[in-house]
Amino acid sequence: MKHNKQKNVGIMFEILSHAVLREVSEKRNRRAARLYALIKENFLKDTEISKAYKIYSQFIHSEARNVYSANLFIQNLIKEYVVNVNKKKLDAELNRLSESISRITNKKNLLKINVPNYKTIASFHIRLHEGNQYISSKENLIIDETLLDHLLENKAAKRIRDVREQSKYEKKTIEEIQTEKLALVIALQKFDDIYGKLLTKEQKLYLEKYYTTAEPVKYKRWVDKKVNNLIDEIANKSPAITDEKITEKIELVNEKLKGIVEQESVSTSNLKDILLIVEMKDKLELF
Numbered sequence: 001m002k003h004n005k006q007k008n009v010g011i012m013f014e015i016l017s018h019a020v021l022r023e024v025s026e027k028r029n030r031r032a033a034r035l036y037a038l039i040k041e042n043f044l045k046d047t048e049i050s051k052a053y054k055i056y057s058q059f060i061h062s063e064a065r066n067v068y069s070a071n072l073f074i075q076n077l078i079k080e081y082v083v084n085v086n087k088k089k090l091d092a093e094l095n096r097l098s099e100s101i102s103r104i105t106n107k108k109n110l111l112k113i114n115v116p117n118y119k120t121i122a123s124f125h126i127r128l129h130e131g132n133q134y135i136s137s138k139e140n141l142i143i144d145e146t147l148l149d150h151l152l153e154n155k156a157a158k159r160i161r162d163v164r165e166q167s168k169y170e171k172k173t174i175e176e177i178q179t180e181k182l183a184l185v186i187a188l189q190k191f192d193d194i195y196g197k198l199l200t201k202e203q204k205l206y207l208e209k210y211y212t213t214a215e216p217v218k219y220k221r222w223v224d225k226k227v228n229n230l231i232d233e234i235a236n237k238s239p240a241i242t243d244e245k246i247t248e249k250i251e252l253v254n255e256k257l258k259g260i261v262e263q264e265s266v267s268t269s270n271l272k273d274i275l276l277i278v279e280m281k282d283k284l285e286l287f
Contacts, residue, residue: 005111006098008121009049009125013039020035048089058077063151063152070152078128117150209222223274227261231258
């Protein structure tokens with residue numbers, strides 16, 4: 001089955017998102033910001049690409065209880081696409097997006113970026129554009145199995161539910177959540193460029209994980225493990241401390257850390273406390 005990545009709105013969003021993260025990780029912040037601007041201009045504003053992506057996004061981030069519901073959902077998405085998306089306008093916008101990418105980076109290399117759910121999004125794209133090419137019965141079967149498997153066992157939907165449990169994301173759309181996380185990654189890198197020398201490696205790791213971990217629950221588990229280690233480290237160093245005021249502060253710190261572990265999620269306030277405690281723990285080395 002022929003499939004043009006550049007005409008697949010879902011794939012292009014994934015590729016651009018991964019490209020932003022790659023550029024940030026390689027310290028090319030200016031290029032990352034320009035690619036991120038393309039995502040905002042094309043996928044978040046009132047464009048034909050945005051209209052189309054909302055349909056792809058519904059499929060990518062939804063789930064179904066059974067085969068009947070899954071098939072019905074797919075058919076409704078196809079109808080929504082046919083009614084709401086102007087294919088000529090969409091094609092023109094995708095061509096302009098392609099040209100814009102070429103002005104920012106090597107488009108050929110960008111299109112080589114691996115998209116984890118590529119087969120699923122490609123299958124959905126082909127189903128949306130049925131009639132544009134011949135598809136054999138065997139190929140149709142593969143497409144149907146791929147789409148149904150995705151909706152019946154959708155891990156992406158679970159991740160979005162976990163994210164939305166955090167109050168700051170309650171009223172945001174999936175597209176807003178995804179782009180906001182990309183913006184935070186870029187902001188974190190810029191912060192590191194300016195203030196990196198003031199933070200320890202351990203402090204940077206807490207920040208980086210906070211802004212880049214997709215699942216809040218996963219980040220909480222990681223923090224709990226690190227905080228318990230912090231409690232043990234501080235406990236091991238405490239016997240060497242003879243100053244009563246410092247001992248009292250250590251006791252308060254231990255209570256605060258235990259309180260963080262007991263909470264359901266990690267707030268920005270918790271994170272700030274942890275960073276300060278990490279700094280304090282390092283200073284205990286002097287005693």
